[in-house]
Amino acid sequence: MYHIVVAEDEHWLRSELTEMIERIGGGFTVIGEAVDGEDAWNMLHELWPSILITDIRMPRKDGMELLRNMDDAGLPIVSIIISGYDEFDYARQAVRYGVSEYLLKPVMQDELKEALLKSRDRLELFKELNGCFKFINAFMERLPQSAAKERNTELNTVIQEIWRAQTVFPKSRKSALTAFEGKLTALILGMDADYIPSESPDWNNKEAVTGYFRAMLEVWSFKSRAVSGQEVRQVIRKACEYIENHYMQPLTLVKVAGQANLSPSYFGHLFKQFTGQSFIGYLNGVRIRKAKVLLMEEDIKVYEAAEMVGFISLPHFNRMFKTIAGMTPNDYRKGMGF
Structure with missing residues (x-):
């Protein structure tokens, strides 16, 4: 048809x-x-x-x-x-x-018929791309009934199908991806979502594209399940507990977001929304607070305290300490009578 x-x-x-x-x-x-x-x-x-x-x-x-x-x-x-x-x-x-x-x-009807038949032949050039659009449509139709694990598997299938599209239609990949983006954006905005990934990815980077769409699906999932503020706070509270228990390790936004089963971009948005701080700002705050306790021990040197709370650079530790505590580590120790 x-x-x-x-x-x-x-x-x-x-x-x-x-x-x-x-x-x-x-x-x-x-x-x-x-x-x-x-x-x-x-x-x-x-x-x-x-x-x-x-x-x-x-x-x-x-x-x-x-x-x-x-x-x-x-x-x-x-x-x-x-x-x-x-x-x-x-x-x-x-x-x-x-x-x-x-x-x-x-x-004239004969002329129109001839034009339609020629157009039908030309459509064969677009068969691969049309296949991509069918995958996208099928994905969108199944979305409300699919579980999170199924969504990720099907998303990978859609991206893979788009990546396999033939080059006879030069803009095929970008065309399919931007159409997919438009459909998900419309779906999310229709739910009064307050967050959508801010920038489109490099459409030639398969990993970036997959991560981008996964982040959009997470937003949709949160909204479609009518996740309450209390539930989101629970997610962020657990993330804060994880930071409190692992601050001495080389923590990153990506790693902690993974613990919460969220994309880094959406996790970062939720984290700031409910804590009032960026992830890195919160992490540095925890580390400096722990460092203050260590610096009260006379036998612990400043560089040792820095390493023990997760800083690998002493100058960076000194800058963060002064920014957060309002004084250098040495001045802090002097104030403690050392």
């Missing part, structure tokens, strides 16, 4: 094109009728058709701008342009956007 969106501001012509396509059959079916370019642009993202039939002149967003937007976004959609005789030279400029066929008004 080849799904088609028809974009035409003249109602009679839009209806006529739809009726012609119904008569042509052959697996072609109209799934959306847009009254202008802006309407069509929204439909392309909502319906993901295989073919777009668009008039070159329309209000709000004309056909040329629509094609330009599609090209920039890398949408794997074959386009057929409709134009009048006085617009044909203008319409020919659309070749840069990969237009499949041009039809002059009045549109």
Whole structure:
């Protein structure tokens, strides 16, 4: 089945094109009728058709701008342009956007059928990418019922499928990934989430891309389970306990986030939200507090105290101590009477 969106501001012509396509059959079916370019642009993202039939002149967003937007976004959609005789030279400029066929008004059914058949052949070039979009759609449909472990496994499958996409469509990988990003973002924003990963990753870095989408899924999971503030505080409380018990080790945001089974970016967001401090700020605070206790022991040297609380650089320890305690370690000891 080849799904088609028809974009035409003249109602009679839009209806006529739809009726012609119904008569042509052959697996072609109209799934959306847009009254202008802006309407069509929204439909392309909502319906993901295989073919777009668009008039070159329309209000709000004309056909040329629509094609330009599609090209920039890398949408794997074959386009057929409709134009009048006085617009044909203008319409020919659309070749840069990969237009499949041009039809002059009045549109004849035989000409439309020929254009659709040629478009169908051209769609074979997009088969790999369309497969990616099917994986994404299937993933989004299963998302509400899937368990966390299943989600991660299926996410890896989706990313792997996108990475395997053929290069016949130059923007295929980015197109699929940004579409996936858009769907997850819309899903999260629809739940009044207060956090979305701030920056898109390097789309050519598979590990970064996987981590980015995993972080988005964690946000969705928290919101979809209606996690209460008390539950989140419990997660952060356990993380703080972990820091209190392991501060002398080389702790990182990544490591502690892993203990909480959260991505570093989302964990960092929650940690600051509920403690009022960044992770590293909190960790340094714990270490300096522990160092103060050690420095009260006359036989423990400053560099030894620094090492015992997890600092590998004495100058860094001295800077952090002064920033947090308001004095150097030596001045602190003098104040204690040493």
